[in-house]
Every structure is written in C-alpha cells, then in structure tokens.
Amino acid sequence: MDYIQNYQTLWFFLILILLAGYSLLDGFDLGIGALLPFLGKTKEEKDVLINSISPVWDGNEVWLITGGGALFAAFPHAYATAFSGFYLAMMLVLFALIFRAVSMEFRAYDDVRAGIWEKAFVAGSALAALLFGVALGNVVYGVPLDNKMEFTGNFFTLLRPVPLIFGITGFTAVLLQGATYAVMKTEGDLQQRAFRAVNILTAVNFVTALVYFGTIVFTFDDIFTNWMFYLAVLFTLLWLSAIFFSVRHKNDSAPFWESSFSFIGLWLVVAAVHFPNLIKASNDPMLNITIYNSSTSMQTLKLMSIIALVGMPIVIAYTIFVYRIFKGKSKSSVHY
Amino acid sequence: MSALLLARLQFAFTICFHFLFPAMTLGTALIILISETLYLIKKDETYKKITDFLVRLLGLIFVIGAATGIVMEFSFGTNWSGYSRAVGDIFGPILAAEGVIAFFLESVFLGVLLFGRNKVSRGVYWLSALLVFIGGHLSAFWIVVANSWMQTPAGYTINEAGKIILGNFSDAVFNPSTIVRYVHTIIASWVTSAVMLAGIAGYYVRKGLHGETAKTMLKVGIILFALTPLLQLGAGHAHAVKVINLQPEKAAAMEGHFNTINGAPIYALGYVDVENQKTYGIYIPKGLSFLYNFDWNSEIKGLNDYPKKDWPPVNFVFQVYHIMVGAGMAMIALGLLGAYLLWRGKLYENKFYLFILPFLIPLPHIAHETGWIAAEVGRQPWIIYKLMRTSNAASVVVSAGEITLSLIMFFIIYTLLAAMFIKIFLKIVQKGPAA
Numbered sequence A: 001m002d003y004i005q006n007y008q009t010l011w012f013f014l015i016l017i018l019l020a021g022y023s024l025l026d027g028f029d030l031g032i033g034a035l036l037p038f039l040g041k042t043k044e045e046k047d048v049l050i051n052s053i054s055p056v057w058d059g060n061e062v063w064l065i066t067g068g069g070a071l072f073a074a075f076p077h078a079y080a081t082a083f084s085g086f087y088l089a090m091m092l093v094l095f096a097l098i099f100r101a102v103s104m105e106f107r108a109y110d111d112v113r114a115g116i117w118e119k120a121f122v123a124g125s126a127l128a129a130l131l132f133g134v135a136l137g138n139v140v141y142g143v144p145l146d147n148k149m150e151f152t153g154n155f156f157t158l159l160r161p162v163p164l165i166f167g168i169t170g171f172t173a174v175l176l177q178g179a180t181y182a183v184m185k186t187e188g189d190l191q192q193r194a195f196r197a198v199n200i201l202t203a204v205n206f207v208t209a210l211v212y213f214g215t216i217v218f219t220f221d222d223i224f225t226n227w228m229f230y231l232a233v234l235f236t237l238l239w240l241s242a243i244f245f246s247v248r249h250k251n252d253s254a255p256f257w258e259s260s261f262s263f264i265g266l267w268l269v270v271a272a273v274h275f276p277n278l279i280k281a282s283n284d285p286m287l288n289i290t291i292y293n294s295s296t297s298m299q300t301l302k303l304m305s306i307i308a309l310v311g312m313p314i315v316i317a318y319t320i321f322v323y324r325i326f327k328g329k330s331k332s333s334v335h336y
Numbered sequence B: 001m002s003a004l005l006l007a008r009l010q011f012a013f014t015i016c017f018h019f020l021f022p023a024m025t026l027g028t029a030l031i032i033l034i035s036e037t038l039y040l041i042k043k044d045e046t047y048k049k050i051t052d053f054l055v056r057l058l059g060l061i062f063v064i065g066a067a068t069g070i071v072m073e074f075s076f077g078t079n080w081s082g083y084s085r086a087v088g089d090i091f092g093p094i095l096a097a098e099g100v101i102a103f104f105l106e107s108v109f110l111g112v113l114l115f116g117r118n119k120v121s122r123g124v125y126w127l128s129a130l131l132v133f134i135g136g137h138l139s140a141f142w143i144v145v146a147n148s149w150m151q152t153p154a155g156y157t158i159n160e161a162g163k164i165i166l167g168n169f170s171d172a173v174f175n176p177s178t179i180v181r182y183v184h185t186i187i188a189s190w191v192t193s194a195v196m197l198a199g200i201a202g203y204y205v206r207k208g209l210h211g212e213t214a215k216t217m218l219k220v221g222i223i224l225f226a227l228t229p230l231l232q233l234g235a236g237h238a239h240a241v242k243v244i245n246l247q248p249e250k251a252a253a254m255e256g257h258f259n260t261i262n263g264a265p266i267y268a269l270g271y272v273d274v275e276n277q278k279t280y281g282i283y284i285p286k287g288l289s290f291l292y293n294f295d296w297n298s299e300i301k302g303l304n305d306y307p308k309k310d311w312p313p314v315n316f317v318f319q320v321y322h323i324m325v326g327a328g329m330a331m332i333a334l335g336l337l338g339a340y341l342l343w344r345g346k347l348y349e350n351k352f353y354l355f356i357l358p359f360l361i362p363l364p365h366i367a368h369e370t371g372w373i374a375a376e377v378g379r380q381p382w383i384i385y386k387l388m389r390t391s392n393a394a395s396v397v398v399s400a401g402e403i404t405l406s407l408i409m410f411f412i413i414y415t416l417l418a419a420m421f422i423k424i425f426l427k428i429v430q431k432g433p434a435a
Helices: A004-039 A043-053 A057-074 A076-085 A087-109 A114-141 A155-159 A161-185 A188-219 A227-248 A254-274 A298-325 B003-042 B045-078 B081-115 B122-151 B169-173 B178-207 B211-246 B248-255 B287-293 B314-343 B351-360 B362-377 B400-431
Strands: A277-279 B156-158 B164-166 B266-273 B278-284 B382-384
Touching: A004 A043, A004 A057, A004 A114, A004 A161, A004 A188, A004 A254, A004 A298, A043 A161, A043 A188, A057 A076, A057 A087, A057 A298, A057 B045, A057 B081, A076 A087, A076 A114, A076 A277, A076 B045, A076 B081, A087 A114, A087 A155, A087 B045, A087 B400, A114 A155, A114 A161, A114 A254, A114 A277, A155 A161, A161 A188, A161 A254, A188 A227, A188 A254, A227 A254, A298 B081, A298 B164, B003 B045, B003 B122, B003 B178, B003 B211, B003 B362, B003 B400, B045 B081, B045 B211, B045 B400, B081 B122, B081 B164, B081 B169, B122 B169, B122 B178, B122 B382, B178 B211, B178 B314, B178 B351, B178 B362, B211 B248, B211 B287, B211 B314, B248 B314, B266 B287, B266 B314, B314 B351, B314 B362, B351 B362
Parallel strands: none
Antiparallel strands: B156 B164, B266 B278
16 A cells, blocks of 8 residues: 555654654653742752653653654645744744753752742743644644745734634643652652642643633534544543542552543544644635645655654663653752 | 845854854763773773763753754744755655654763763663763764755755655765765864863863862873864865865865866965955965875866856855864864873973863864854855755745844843853863862
C-alpha cells in the first residue's frame, strides 16, 4: 500500500504524538513552574519543586524542537503558514520559553535577584502553557487564509473566544500535570498542599474540558456523527474522574498517569475533529491546509518514517532509563 | 528599513548570539570527557574536581544555548516561510534528524551529568559524559549539514512544477562542503574551550589558587591550546581550497580579487575599493595561488567572471575573513608559546603569560563569529547557492513593524542574558574547582 496518502496520514499522527508527548512531559515542568508560588511556601519547598524538574526539563523541551522539525519536514506549508502568520504570538512563546529556561539557572546563582528570576520562571512557564493551546485552537477552529496558503488575519484574530477556550483548557491541563507530578515527587506538607491542588485542579479541568467539548459541539459541523469524538470525550472524563479516587486513597503516583491519560484524551478530541486538516481556513473550506495539499514528497515522508520509527523508540528507551535514575522524592539540596 | 533587511538583521543577531554557546558546549564536553576518562583510569580526585567544575560551567552554557537555539529553529517558519515552503523536502528532514538522532541524546544525558554524580556509578557517569559529547557533536553535524546544503546544494531534483524535491538524501547530507565545514566548525569549538580552560586555569595559577588542580587544568588547557589551533590551520586551509573550487565568487570576495589571474596574491590585511576594483594592503605576491594547490602560478577566478548582481558585499566579506585569519594566527603563536613554556618548565612561573591568558578567552569567539559571517555573507545574494535568492525567502505576511518590535525585544533580552551569563560565569570561576 505504497500510496503517499498513507504516509501523509502516518505523519499526521506521528506529529500529533510528538506534540502530545511534548504536552505531557514539558507539561508537567511548565505546570510546576506556573504553580510554584501556590505549592511552595518556603524557599526550601520551592527548591524541592524546581529540583524535581531540573534534571529533565531540557530533554522534555526537545519534544517540541523535534515536533517543530517534523512538521517542517512533513508539512512545510503548515509550518510556514502558522509560524509566520502567528508571528507575534510565536515571538511571545519564544520569549516565555527563554525566560523559563534561563531563570532556573539564574535563580540558583543570583541570590540578590532570586525573587525576580522566580517570577520570570513562573510567568514564562504560565505564558508558554497558555499560548500553545491558543495556537492549537486557532488552527483547529480556523483562521483566514488566502489562496497562497498565507494567513490574512492579525494578532487579534488569534484571540477569538474559541481559540481562547482551547488555550484555557490546555493551560488547566498543564497545571494538573504539574500538580500531579508534584504529588509524586514531594513529601510532607508540600505533598499535602499538592494533593489539595490536584483535587481543585481536577474539578477545574472537568469544567474547562466540558466547556471545550461543548464549544466543539456547537461550532463544528458533522460533529453528531463523529463517534471518535464522543469516545475521546468519554476517555478524558473517565481518566479525570479516576484522579479523585486516587487522591482519596492518597496514591502519590497514579494521579500523574491519570492526568496524562486525560490530557491524551484532549488530543484525541483534536484528532477526531481535525483530521485530515492541519490549518482550517475560516473564510473558505476550499482553502484549508490539509495533509494532502501541504506535504513534502513521498521520498521525504518515507525517509522521515524510517528516522522516526527507528530513532524514537531508542530515544524513549534512554529517556526512561534516565527518568529511573532520578525517580523517588525530590530534595531541597542537590549535589550541583 | 525593508522587512527583508530587518529579517536578515534579526537572523544575523540571533544566530551570532546563539553560536557563542554551542561553540563553548562542544569543546567543554570534550574536556569533560577527557577529564572524566582520566578520573576513571587514574582514580585521581583532581580530575573529578575538574570535571565537576566544568560541568557547572557546561550547565550554564547549555541552558543559554538551548534557550536561544529554539529561536533559530522557529525562525525558519516565522521569518523565512518562503524558504521553508521551498525546501521542506530536504531541509526539514535534516532539522528533524537533528532532534531525533542528536539533541535528545545530548539533553537527556546532560541531566545525568548535572544532577546524577551521586546517583549513578562511575561507569554510568562516564558513559553520560561520552553520550553528551557524542550527542553534541552529532547535533553540530546535522546543523552543519543544513548550512552546507545551502552553500553547496546536492541530492535534489527539480520537478515539473519547479519545486525542489529530495533526490538522494545521502548526497544531500554529504554534499561537497559538509565534511570540511564540519571539521572546521568542530575544531573551532575545541579551540574555544581550550582557551577558556587555559584562561581560567592561568588566572588560578597566577593567583596561587586551587594548587595542583589548577596546574593540572592549566596543563591540559595549554596542551589543547597548542594542538587545536594547529589542527585548525589544516582544516581551515582545506576549507579555503574547497571554497575556491565550489564558491569562487565568495573566495574572490574574501581576498578582494576582481580579475582572473595566474598567480594571485594573498593579503594579510587591507581594504577593497569595489568601485575602482582595487585592493590595497599588505600581501604576499602569488601567495593565494601557492596555497591553493602549491603552484605559484595557478589560476584563481576573479569576481569579474560573474555578473555583478551575484556578488556578495566584497569589502565586508574581505574584512571579516581577515579578522578570522588574523585571530587564528595569533592563537597558533600564543598556543605554541604556552606549550614551549610548559616544555621548559617555566609555565607556572611566567606571570606575564599567565596574566595574558584570561584576556584571550574572547579571541576564539571573534574568530568563529567572523568566520561564520564571512561564510554566510559571502554566500549572498543567495540563500541556497545558485538555487534560491535571499530576497525570495522571507515571510511575506510579516511586516517590517513586527520584525522591528521582535528585534528590539531580542536585543533587550539577549543583552540581559549576556550580562547574566558573564556574571554567573565569573561567580562559578570565583568559587573554583575546590567547591
């Protein structure tokens, strides 16, 4: 079955996996960043939280870099349209990612301004977490495009209510990733606070997820026959519910996995309503950027498939190896 | 200013800033690997102290390199979407391969280097040092492949619609300039870190700090400082010959040659008057021809063999290229001087040489920055040599105003990063390897 459509479909899902993987992994460290002042009350507690992510955040961010590279290689028009069209928003994402990365290092060495770097870390993490969802919401809901696949809106086009709902949904899901990760990696008072945060955030996620599903039902055509969508909704809500039970039983690792699965559910929703589109055109469905009209050649897609299907299992294997080295509770001081 | 010029300025600024950090990362990873290997074999705590000290520096260097590197990957989409649409078939997989094959490896195992000293065995720690070294060097390989393909494109075909389509990926990866550019780039990074190590250790020894550890660092630093610029002399020479063969306009601009002649001179320094097609300066007659193929009378192509609209900015390329060469020659001399002092047993007592060493730390940065500027500006007006013009590559939907705004922001943020980097770098150096 050597048709280019098969490879285009494969790459739709592989990029989805890379972005979902990014959202789960960098999700928990962005979540820790955004929640830092709410979870950590003392400097020691904040150190524990930051130390829980410092050995792994950089590897997590490579999922985004690889996802971006894969989008470039498989669907260059989608990459080009979204990145140039959302120019100022993309710049904000970059500035946010720069600050959250360097401020961890700066905070550790610059005692005088540690407070400022901490705020930069929190703000950078939160802003990045919010903007990713807004960007995704825009390509799924649709943006105005011309017949050369160029974006014809402006910065404020990106801030319409539906994309913002996507943004808030993603943001709360990231917070839940962070809180459940904190439960897994901490002890004592800090962990109790994290447990309470998980409870609250699970409830918040129920609300945002329902608003997100409702928005999709009211704004997307053909949704009533899309059984994949309803399965994905069910999947998300079931895993979210499970978190309540795990918290009640003071299970410190299950909530993280349940949160991760519910996050995957949100991605399945995107797959169900969006395939085979990459960037919908809000002005004319004929102008949609799809996997069929924006991909590279079959040779490139084949080559990329080999690189990904050989390379990513190896990456995942050594990533697990390294996570196992750092498993267990995080401490406030590390040999550094 | 036009949106195109602003986009070019932004790319130039962000890439020049970014490259300072990977240039330090690769060489530092090499020295860490050497030091950790010696620790594993000799079981001498001195080497462990050196590793731990350099790992602290690497953590700082890497974080700024990674944070500013993501900007570069995004920039092809944000600012150069015309280019991205045209080259997805070849440039895309190269960038994706960099992520999958290289950057994951480096980033994941860097976590172990930074935070795993007391959590893993010596063997696993050494392995992490090795994998960070390999990951970093593979990462550089793919990035250099991407650049080389823009300099000397290969492995592609043009289809009926005029689109660039992947032909043979191996030919694209190992295009005619990849290997020589890679070797030249890697050695530049080794030189950078060798001088950094020698500079820091020179300061310690002169101040009488950190005893034998500092002397060992200085010894390793000086040996590398003597060897790596010499290696670079060979690599740089090979690269220059390649440029003369593959991109003769660029080579002619680097040396300010307008007319094709047998027996072209080589300039030590000078000035190119493009209007009157004259180059002034100090030169060795027939020197360039001799270096090209060891024949004093070999033919070197001049710029006039090519249409003027395909010329790069000649005097600018000439100047940056000569700054690189000058800095390189200075480093060869200073490195050999250090090795001589070490051999004669006078290194640790030579206060003057030790005093100078820390001030040499910027020198390799000047060399690699100007070298890259010569390579990139020398390729103009092409973004892909003879295949696509830079003027067709920029994002059409991004306005000059938007780029002005982002460029100002980058300038402010990167200035802050630079200030903090220097501050923390000095703080780590002040604390030293004993801590």
